[in-house]
Amino acid sequence: MEFQKVLDARFSVREFSDKQVEDEKIQQILKTAQIAPTAKNSQPQKILVIKSDEAMAKFRQCTKCHFDAPLGFVICYDEKESFLGKDGRQFGVLDASIVTTYMMLKATELGLGTTWVGLFDAKQTQQLFNLPQNIIPLAFLPTGYPKEGCQPNPRHFDNKPLDETTKWL
């Protein structure tokens, strides 16, 4: 799909069909995550693929925003592996955000829907998925085929005018 078409097609999907996502498509999404840019190429991302019933039950315990998706990803970063600026700034959040964005766009290209979910219980996520303290969950990504007729939330079209968000100097 042409890149602009992918950008235009993406919206937060919160209603999914029961159809399972093929492993081939999951692999393609993960390979896209692999080539995302990260600070100093540190690649601190750690991605949980939530596919089994057991993992999905845990996923649903950690967030109300699971939308009964048949598949999920939990995108984390490793604090020990992420680049630390001289001023103490931790780049893991930025790196994992870029990775998540790449994954969302690839999923769109593959005909899948996602929603970036930031409202989850990070402590419970660490406990239920046995994550060490240095593995910080950043985003949940419920993923699947959009339910037939699923439409974007009206907020999707509510874009601030460019002159409010940009400044040409």
Ligand SMILES: Cc1cc2nc3c(=O)[nH]c(=O)nc-3n(C[C@H](O)[C@H](O)[C@H](O)COP(=O)(O)O)c2cc1C
């Ligand atoms: C960092 C971030 C956190 C978000 N967290 C949630 C969330 O917890 N639950 C939810 O339903 N949507 C969440 N969203 C989706 C936004 O509400 C959505 O992207 C925004 O309203 C624009 O709509 P669109 O994605 O359809 O264009 C989040 C999006 C971002 C980028």
